[in-house]
Structure formats: C-alpha cells, structure tokens
Amino acid sequence: MKGKINLVVILLVIIIAAIFFVFKSKTKMEIDTKENTDVKVPNLVLFDQYGKEHNLEEYKGKVVIINFWATWCGYCVEEMPAFEKVYKEFGSNEKDVIFLGVAGPKSKENLNNIDVEKEEVIKFLNEHKITYPNLMDEVGKSFSEYGIRAFPTTYVINKSGNLEGFVSGAISEEQLRKTINEALKK
16 A cells, blocks of 8 residues: 555656646747757748748748647647737738748648648638638648647747747747847847
C-alpha cells in the first residue's frame, strides 16, 4: 500500500513539473537570433482562403509572421482576435509586415491531415471574422517541413528571409506586437 502511495506521489510530481514546463515555455521566444542570424526556413507556396497564392520568397524585405493553427485548438482560437487586430495595425499586409495563418485541412491528398475539410476551415474563419490570409496546406507538407508538434506555433521571419524566432504555444497581443517591432528594427 505504501509503495502505491509513493508511486502516485511521484507521478503527480512529474505531471506538475511537465505542466509547469509547458506553461513556462509557451510564451518564450525559442530561438535567439543574435546567435542564429542566418537560419533558413522552408519556402511556402500555398493558396489562402480567398484563392490567392502566397510564396514566402516574395516577401523578402518584410517581416513575416506565420501562425500554424487548427480549428479544434482552443489556444489557437483564443489568439486569433489578437492576430487580426495586430494584422490591421501593421497595415493588413500592405506595408512591412506580412501575416499568414497556415491551416491543415483534410483533403483527398491527405485524409489524415490535422483538421476538418477546407470548406469548414473557411467557414470557421468567416464565422470568427478572421480576414488575414490563411494558407490551406491540404497535403501537410509545411507542417512537416516546419516541424510543427504543438498548436499554435508562430514563426517570425526577418527581412532577410531568415528565422527570427518561434513560439510554441499561444502568444499574447502585446508579445506579438513587441516581437514584430523588434524584428522591424533589425
């Protein structure tokens, strides 16, 4: 009996430590660009919810925010209004900052993709009044190339087209704004 209690206590400590680690690392920029100024990112060439093609290489000279998300992800849905607001504040992709969401709808090419079908993703975006471009990765290639293991995950690409940093987990409106302003100064 005493052995079972000790085992339960040890398991609880491990679970609490894991939860603490997840929440602590959620908002921290995970790559410091002072040491990694030339980390290349995979190119993205995908269509958004409006049918417009986006090619990441065409955005060199601008700061690019790429947010990988899913409709079923509570943290993703929670941060979307902040992304929408900051997207508009920084010129709705018409100035020096580009916002791109990336969704992974199921498709004939990839029935095991992470989310619902494309039409349902678009309906979700419309219902939540999300207007910034959200790319539809129907084959899951970008999720694999960017090593997405948690939702949401946000990448910041600097003006040179290199990785500025990324956040695995939700990012607040204030943190997003601060990260963009720091990237614009470089």
